[in-house]
Amino acid sequence: MPSPPKLRRIVAALKKVYGKLAPFPSRDPWELILRENASYLVDDETREEIFRSLKAGVGVSPEAILGAPYERLVETIGKSGMRPRMRADKVLEAAEIAREIGLDRLRKLARTGGAEARRVLKRFPGIGEPGADKLLLLAGSAVTLAPDSNGLRVLVRLGYAKDDPNYAKTYRAAAAAVAPELPDDTAWLVAAHQLLRRHGQETCRRSEPRCDVCPLAKGCDFARAATGERGR
Ligand code: SF4
Structure with missing residues (x-):
């Protein structure tokens, strides 16, 4: 070669x-994980629309998401994009994991980086190695593209x-x-x-x-x- x-x-x-x-709309690991799971095969603009709709209609804390009626969750993220039920299920799974870990710990891990942070981030749906790398890059804890x-x-x-x-x-x-x-x-x-x-x-x-x-x-x-x- x-x-x-x-x-x-x-x-x-x-x-x-x-x-x-333009800068990324967020560098917060939880908000980025939510964007990833609330959207499916959409462009950046639609991804933001979906996130805004989720924020306004349900809220973006794990507790708000887990406490919302399922159909409301589907409706708020289903205003744009395909397969809203599949996305709602992924958002719920992510919220369960985030509640268990705690957002403060999640954010601290992302800022610290390293193997433990990667292991925790990869527990979330839709976050594989590239996704974990991106979250750590944006949190300033990984030297990666x-x-x-x-x-x-x-x-x-x-x-x-x-x-x-x-x-x-x-x-x-x-x-x-x-x-x-x-x-x-x-x-x-x-x-x-x-x-x-x-x-x-x-x-x-x-x-x-x-x-x-x-x-x-x-x-x-x-x-x-x-x-x-x-x-x-
Ligand atoms: S468009 Fe892609 S493949 Fe073509 S010259 Fe540029 S980098 Fe290479």
Whole structure:
């Protein structure tokens, strides 16, 4: 595998294209866990709409969620998005776990990071290794890019990891490959996460990536291979 372009250069190039992106709507682990479970296959705007509806209609404390009538919960999160009952069940399961752990302890763990924090976060529905990484990144306790599927696709195409049918394997390989290049700088890491995600959504799309307008094309394995194929 050729050596990948340097991450700092990549992120700087993406920043020139996309500028400074809007901050995350929250960095609170519990609020982020709720967003994850109350939504299903929706864009960021709809995810926020659902969260706002939940907050206004039921409340977002574990006690409020567990004390609300089931149909009201379904109705408040069902105003947007598919499969509201499935989402309501996940929200209830998350609230049960949060009540058992306690929000103060959950927040403290996220700020502290480490193996125990990961183990606790992964107890929640919808939170696997990438989800736990993202929560810890946003809480400022992990040095990681925590790429989502869009960001991971960009890293793979740039040569940081091979695309394995097993998503977790690809994620781990990319995480290990970028690790030596990561600064202990939460603001930079969060910006890098967001920029890679945006690039994967808008330019380095799953099908028909727009390599012709991509600022990373020069150092990109995928684009090189595609050009080579066309040149044959
Ligand atoms: S050159 Fe193409 S494949 Fe490579 S990062 Fe850019 S859009 Fe993605």
